[in-house]
Amino acid sequence: MKITGLNAGCMKILEVKNLKVYFPVYGGFLRRLKGYIRAVDNISFSVDEGEVLGIVGESGCGKSTLLKTLALLLSPTEGEIFFYFEENPIALHSLDKSARISIRPQIQIVFQDPFSSLNPRMRVWNIIAEPLLLHSNLPKEKVKEKVVEILEKVGLKEEHLYRYPHQFSGGQRQRIAIARALILHPKLLLLDEPTSALDVSVQAQILNLLLELKKSFHLTYILVTHNMGVVRYMAERIIIMYAGKCLELGKTEDIFKKPFHPYTHALLHSIPRLRKENKRKVILLPGEPPNPMNPPSGCPFHPRCPYKIEICEKISPDLQEIEKSSLVACHRAEELNLEGIF
């Protein structure tokens, strides 16, 4: 069954349950285990087919780790990830090597920096054809046909086929990276800050291209970004991450109109505005995000939170439904009544 257009799908494509990704840290003379970096700490969510899910957070909050785990580039420490392929759930967390390879064509990733994600010694042709040569045994003419087709889809031309990455601008390189990810016609495309290395004018080109491709390839996106403008433009739902945890999950418009978590609130109010008359009181958060080696007790946000009470320092709040399709992890979510920016 193919679903076209926005908001049409309600079929799950991905389900993440209590996912934890920890990295051990060794130190001292004997390289003893000193502790763990909790990059992703107990995160659950699901993605519907055909939607764009945005993951927002500051650097170091674990959003890229989460994405790499979903792309099968890292293995989870605990928890479950199910990918629904032709309506059968596939447990991504417990795949063996051959099964992992066979599922890879369905989940592809586009990385942040197109200057380091393309091999400088490969021609565009080799870069884009490589996934096809690995995962299918099409004859060579057919491969070329497909490469040219995808190249034109992302806005490049056949004449670019035998050039090297250094001959392209940043935006064009990101187009090549997108072509490489799409050549296998994946179901799910993971985008790790796809435009943060690009200029504003080129950023808009790439964002529009991604929306166009989503329609024509029936894709589902998980978009990681720290730019609130980009996430509002692209995503239908947003996850707000902080220190490896999910603080808030909800529909984009709802979150911008009425955030429930004090961190989301501060995040929204620290976005610079283009027009002075729209300027509201900027909320400045004291301090810095916590050290992932040594997270604070209780709620991870409490050291910077202007609304903290005693319980925040002791008990970490669970993610709870506060309104229809809005989830928040805050002890005081209901009483705070925070103001959005619309």
Place this chain on the structure above:
Amino acid sequence: MSKPLLKIEDLWIVCENAPLPYPLLKGINLEIYSGEKVGIVGESGCGKTLTALSILNILPEGIKIEKGKIILFHNQATVSLHSLPQNSPQWLKIRGEIISMIFQEPSVYLNPTLPVGFQIMEPLIYHSRKLTREQQKRKAIEFMGKVGLPHPESLFHRFPHELSGGMKQRVLIAMALILHPKLLIADEPTTALDVTIQANILKLLLSLSQELKMSLLLITHDLSIIAETVDKLYVMYAGEMVEWGKTEDLLKSPLHPYLSSLINALPVLEREKKVLKPLPGTLPDPREKIKGCPFYPRCGKKLAKCKEIPPPSIKIDENHWVKCWMYENP
């Protein structure tokens, strides 16, 4: 009218490291008055950073000022920065004491082998020799407090790798401001930082420039941080200033097609959710010879003569200038 603190007149910068030397800046003009906050905005590669580097005469090798003037008016004296030789002792006074600079990537500009406190103190060691070490240290600690670094005494002995990105940028700001310069050049000071930290750093720069009565030259590619920070804005494209004037006027009623399409390409929160209008194409290669307007190939409103004749600077009113044929008086 009073004299500006710094004035750049018809500045041309060429790259001589090529078989055919080519211009990187093509006759730019810039004025910064004392206490004024000025912004330069443009895409990467348009020459924003070069402008800043040329003010301090720290251009990379092979890139030289071909013609034009950079004039500093300070204490009733006039210094021509463009003709001051690189080894002139006057530079020591100008850099740091009158003009100071902070950079984009704070971790690259800090020495990883020295404690941050010492690095903040270092300008004092060279410039204020009258102070004793103890006084210098006290002043450094005072400034660390001023830029909002927590526990300055204990942080004084820490190394850059122990600090987060936002804290490192604060260290760099303290280092740049410790000699009370008259002008601070901030080259993309918040690009490497997160949104919440960015808001903090911008607020800090604004309040410090007020407190120390300092002018600020903010260089950025992000139009939205400009709106809340600077009074006067210069829009740069391919080595030229294409539009300049009061920030509010420029953002409210942009005249040059480049600025208006740049604003349209921005996924800002103001606009209702609709399709962004991207700017087609990319910045022209500086090695190419351009006859007419540099924006011609990407422009949506081009006229016949744009291709052949470069547009002059056209005055719209006292505070608004634009380089585009569309606004020529018939």
